[in-house]
Amino acid sequence: xxxxxxxxxxxxxxxxxxxxxxxxxxxxxxxxxxxxxxxxxxxxxxxxxxxxxxxxxxxxxxxxxxxxxxxxxxxxxxxxxxxxxxxxxxxxxxxxxxxxxxx
Numbered sequence: 318x319x320x321x322x323x324x325x326x327x328x329x330x331x332x333x334x335x336x337x338x339x340x341x342x343x344x345x346x347x348x349x350x351x352x353x354x355x356x357x358x359x360x361x362x363x364x365x366x367x368x369x370x371x372x373x374x375x376x377x378x379x380x381x382x383x384x385x386x387x388x389x390x391x392x393x394x395x396x397x398x399x400x401x402x403x404x405x406x407x408x409x410x411x412x413x414x415x416x417x418x419x420x
Contacts, residue, residue, distance in 0.1 A: 331374050
């Protein structure tokens with residue numbers, strides 16, 4: 318067997334969390350049944366709570382995505398400046414070599 322480490326991404330963890338919440342809710346309904354009105358009320362409460370959690374996770378994911386985009390834009394700007402400087406320096410060196418060679 319491989320001894321490789323496995324890592325889970327954020328979305329994988331979120332889906333596992335939601336799946337566990339759903340399984341817990343179903344098990345709760347099956348193991349401790351209540352009258353219909355109480356069950357519906359409980360389901361609405363679970364639904365609201367799940368909705369709030371999903372919205373919060375979506376906000377966190379959006380903030381993380383914004384940070385990654387900002388870092389990527391900064392990195393790209395740095396590398397673009399580096400390439401432009403290298404091209405300019407290469408052009409100047411080539412011109413100097415041509416001047417010394419052909420004069």
